[in-house]
Amino acid sequence: MTHSRSRASGSKPPIILSEDDYNRLSGLAAAVEDRQPLVAEELQAEIDRARVVADGTVPADVVQMGSTVEYQANDGPTKRVTLVFPGDADIADGRISILTPIGTALIGLSKGQSIHWTARDGRTQRLTVLNVEQPAARETA
Template identity: 75%
Template structure:
């Protein structure tokens, strides 16, 4: 009996116009010093379905989203996807410029993706839930 093959096809993803623009700029900004990272991020951006700002469903990973995912080892983790200057692994704030950060962008619960860590090992993760950060109240005058 033949073994089922893992699909190397990546899941469909969605990006807002704002995230598309900001991430494209970020990929271009790091291209000279980190070409592999820039190329991987640009590949994810290029395959996204880009929709108007405010049209991304609330359960889709966007910049600032809080994501709960299950690793291929069965461990469940919760992280927040952030820009590089806001990254803090100890606080669970992972940069979009990390392999796992790039893999998460645009996914929704139930979707899985295979990603390659910086050590060259392949991993798979499955998104369990996505929460958007709470809107900050406007400052009082």
């Protein structure tokens, strides 16, 4: 199943989501719609344009929920974060929420892909995925 929105197409790279991540993220976007409408809209736009595949068939180099990602924004330093649901976020420990602009930009990208995203200060930045690691639990689940 493939979902797309016209405003999300164009310069954005193709992304892949597992059925489980698609369903959980769709529910999360709906749950925060009243409190954070812009965040919910951006997340929904990203997941709507994803190619959704069966659980367990997402390539290992694709960012999923729980993945640890090394990325570079613009020409800045390399950063390493783990993409998590809001309740598990702890920026001091490198765990960023899917509801952050970077979290939403990262989901579904694969190693080597870049995407332009808008930071909270309104500036457009280019984010490039350098490496993706999956948690051990994902491999055995």
